[in-house]
Amino acid sequence: MSLLEIKNLKKSFGDNEVLKDISLTVDKGEVLCIIGPSGSGKSTLLRCITKLETQDDGIIDFDGTLGLVFQDFNLFPHHSVMKNICNAPIKVQKRNKEEVYKEARSLLKKLDLEDKEDAYPYELSGGQKQRVSIARALAMNPDILFFDEPTSALDPELTGEVLKVIRDLAAEHMTMVIVTHEMNFARNVADNIIFMDNGVIIEEGSPDEVFSSENQRMKEFLGKFTD
Numbered sequence: 391m392s393l394l395e396i397k398n399l400k401k402s403f404g405d406n407e408v409l410k411d412i413s414l415t416v417d418k419g420e421v422l423c424i425i426g427p428s429g430s431g432k433s434t435l436l437r438c439i440t441k442l443e444t445q446d447d448g449i450i451d452f453d454g455t456l457g458l459v460f461q462d463f464n465l466f467p468h469h470s471v472m473k474n475i476c477n478a479p480i481k482v483q484k485r486n487k488e489e490v491y492k493e494a495r496s497l498l499k500k501l502d503l504e505d506k507e508d509a510y511p512y513e514l515s516g517g518q519k520q521r522v523s524i525a526r527a528l529a530m531n532p533d534i535l536f537f538d539e540p541t542s543a544l545d546p547e548l549t550g551e552v553l554k555v556i557r558d559l560a561a562e563h564m565t566m567v568i569v570t571h572e573m574n575f576a577r578n579v580a581d582n583i584i585f586m587d588n589g590v591i592i593e594e595g596s597p598d599e600v601f602s603s604e605n606q607r608m609k610e611f612l613g614k615f616t617d
Contacts, residue, residue, distance in 0.1 A: 399448035410589040419563040423576035426586035432569045457527030461539040463519040465511040472507040475526045497525040517548035537568040
């Protein structure tokens with residue numbers, strides 16, 4: 391069952407055609423990883439799907455709620471961890487405050503942040519900030535969770551704790567679309583992988599299919615992974 395279907399998506403910025411006729415589907419419970427070099431259109435694709443950008447042409451068929459985790463956290467610096475997580479469910483979804491706070495505390499415990507609910511973003515490590523961002527997205531009870539290079543702003547030693555959270559969500563069959571530069575992670579967590587370059591999908595399929603592709607551009611990108 392497809393939760394998300396994209397047909398012939400196009401997006402340009404001036405004369406720069408960033409997305410050229412992109413089509414894909416995401417099924418319920420699927421983890422789709424999108425890989426590719428910088429400037430290939432990966433983040434623009436996510437921004438179009440999540441309505442942060444408006445596509446020029448094409449169809450995005452998605453009827454549900456979504457969560458988005460940004461690469462640079464996007465936490466409100468003047469709000470506590472708890473307020474960062476609870477504001478949207480209370481103000482946007484009009485949910486009961488006590489219920490939202492209860493769910494938020496459960497999420498913080500799950501993400502090993504139960505002692506940080508009164509902390510402010512400046513008091514957190516990069517890995518902790520990103521886990522708060524994930525908790526904030528999950529608090530909206532999304533049908534699909536989108537990640538835009540969730541570890542790119544982190545020191546290597548903090549990357550593992552965030553990837554573990556995403557692996558745990560995958561094990562719980564959370565539907566996710568993940569733009570990532572972590573190749574081993576993509577290979578291990580994804581059900582399907584899309585390789586984008588220059589605004590088009592060059593290769594798509596299971597991790598084994600993509601990582602063993604004979605496409606020359608794919609080989610160049612993967613480098614050591616295809617040795």
